[in-house]
């Protein structure tokens with residue numbers, strides 16, 4: 001396959017390295033106007049992949065068989081819209097990010113849309129990407145045209161197992177959203193690794209119960225107890241992790257809260273439900289974002 005990867009950070013480079021090993025033809029798409037994308041990944045088995053791949057070729061983009069989007073949720077729709085006119089109308093666009101809501105923003109996209117959620121874990125260490133833990137990537141259609149692309153699961157599975165195709169991806173997306181609604185803002189508010197949420201079991205249950213009620217109204221027959229058990233399994237299996245939201249807050253970066261808790265609150269409102277514990281977490285994270293934005297603005301070289 002000829003694949004363009006939009007967003008060459010931790011997850012993007014993981015896929016670039018894995019697909020390159022399988023002999024696929026690749027390019028990265030970068031924000032900076034560069035013609036090469038440096039990929040430097042140390043695999044979960046310790047094996048290193050280091051290579052300069054082509055970047056930012058419009059011709060390559062126009063002939064791509066897949067656009068794999070591994071941006072943060074709030075970066076997705078603008079960046080995809082900027083490339084859509086160059087992409088072939090039949091080229092599937094696979095969005096792989098935490099949170100939900102980008103499909104709504106991309107409703108007018110003419111290309112087939114595929115959604116992905118992953119439990120693969122990778123982090124940046126200096127100029128290198130470390131594949132911290134293998135996991136499962138669930139993919140499925142994000143619009144009508146996306147239904148025809150179940151065949152994508154095969155080459156992706158060969159490159160970076162496990163990959164599973166779902167004719168309806170909504171249940172997998174919502175379960176991942178539920179874990180992120182509980183773990184990400186709570187760890188960012190309490191400034192703790194995921195595992196320490198065990199000390200806040202009562203709050204975890206309250207937040208999770210609200211998510212379960214919204215999921216039920218969205219048509220997912222989940223019980224509050226099942227969802228809570230699932231969230232605890234994620235907490236325990238990632239106990240040492242610093243969640244991506246806490247990392248963003250600590251580094252004074254914008255967070256994905258609008259696409260995680262923000263999306264949940266929008267869906268709750270649409271069903272006439274209130275979700276006060278989630279609303280409180282949302283406000284606490286937005287306050288941190290605003291404080292960080294003020295610090296960044298004050299430190300900006302333009303002010304000096």
Ligand SMILES: NC(=O)C1=CN([C@@H]2O[C@H](COP(=O)(O)OP(=O)(O)OC[C@H]3O[C@@H](n4cnc5c(N)ncnc54)[C@H](OP(=O)(O)O)[C@@H]3O)[C@@H](O)[C@H]2O)C=CC1
Nearest residue numbers: 007008009010011030031070071072073079097098121122
């Ligand atoms: N890392 C992980 O283990 C996991 C991540 N995820 C999710 O996957 C998504 C990606 O995460 P991750 O890879 O960690 O994030 P990163 O921030 O590492 O990667 C995003 C990359 O996109 C680049 N970028 C931003 N805007 C543009 C643009 N307009 N055009 C081209 N490139 C751009 C960024 O560059 P720059 O640095 O210049 O901004 C950065 O290199 C997120 O939603 C995350 O929550 C899900 C599961 C696990």
Ligand SMILES: CC(C)(CO)C(=O)C(=O)O
Nearest residue numbers: 183238241242243244245
């Ligand atoms: C599952 C979890 C919470 C793991 O840390 C995650 O996806 C994140 O940090 O964004």
